Amino acid sequence: MAEKTINPVLKQVLELGPTIAFFAIYMWIKDEKYLIGGTSYSGFIVAAVVFVPILLASIAALWMLTGKVSRMQVFTAVVVIFFGGLTAWFNDASFFKMKTTIVYGCFALLLGIGLLRGQSWLEYVMGEILPMQREGWMILTRRLVLMFAALAVANEVIWRTQSDTLWVTLETFAFPVALFAFLILQITALGPYLINEEKPDATAADQPGKTD
Template identity: 70%
Template sequence: MAETKINPVLKQVLELGPTLVFFLVYMWIKDESYTFRGTEYSGFIVAALVLVPLLLASIAILWWLTGTLSRMQIFVAVMVVFFGGLTAWFNDERFFKMKTTIVYGSFAVILGAGLLRGRSLLQWVMAEALPMKPEGWMILTRRLALMFAALAIANEVIWRTQSEEVWVYLETFAMPIALFLFLMLQFMLLQRFLIEPPEDKS
């Protein structure tokens, strides 16, 4: 099914909104605790559980508006639901913090596995949106696999050594911004591999 274009601002709100709501809810209730059926839950765990239905709702709206979802969106949603469920079941915030490591680590492994077979899985996923020569896709895939691996390692170090609040700030803002800037830099460096669309002579 072809993707229906939607307002880019609305798309960004739907994609980033749930994470920002998680951050705001956490900042509001981080020092609180809540008891449900005899079990006490921290503000962090409650904020994490708020994120799950919000993320599912935003993805459902995106699917309804565009008629399609990326594999990355589906994978991230599954990870959030799975680790959010573990966090609630075991009443242990570590599961939610490990989610980021698993997500970034999985992307690194998937891209790396494709490279070992001499293929760029990024090209397979994004070729229509970003026409580029195969050599450029291989370079971008190698660099992005290393970036995802670095983010996975960084997340492990941060949540194990820093405070909960520091982790929330870095998870919400620093890591996505670092990934965005990295991608922008790569697109600038790989300009020579981009394929210009043919001119319309009609």
């Protein structure tokens, strides 16, 4: 299926909506207890389980509207389903919280493997939308490996030592904002490596040839 374009605002809503929905649902029912099948589940567990179909519906909508699903979206969906299932099965919120560590850790590992092979797999994913010299991609990839690793460690420390509410808030807002800000700063700093497609000088081209 050929990729189609959709309204950028709608695309952002579909991509960010599930996480915001999880935050809203959790804040709404965080103090509640639910008896399901003879087992008592906390509001966190219920919100985590409800998050799974919301995310899958969002990815399905993106696929139907654009004709394409990114590798990152597929990977995220698999991780969320797996850890969401463990969370419900064992009635333990720890599995859902570890999901973030696994995602960031896997990104760091995959990019790191590419670097060991002398390649920037980040360029393979983003090269078409961000033309940049190979050296620039290698620098950005090395820095992003460190950033993903730092986020994975931060997530482990936070969920193990802080309240559920603080973790949910940081997971929803702080981590994505930190990663976005990091990327913007890095792309700005790597400006000299960016490739600008120069257009021919139309004025010069239109001038008639000179005669002696």
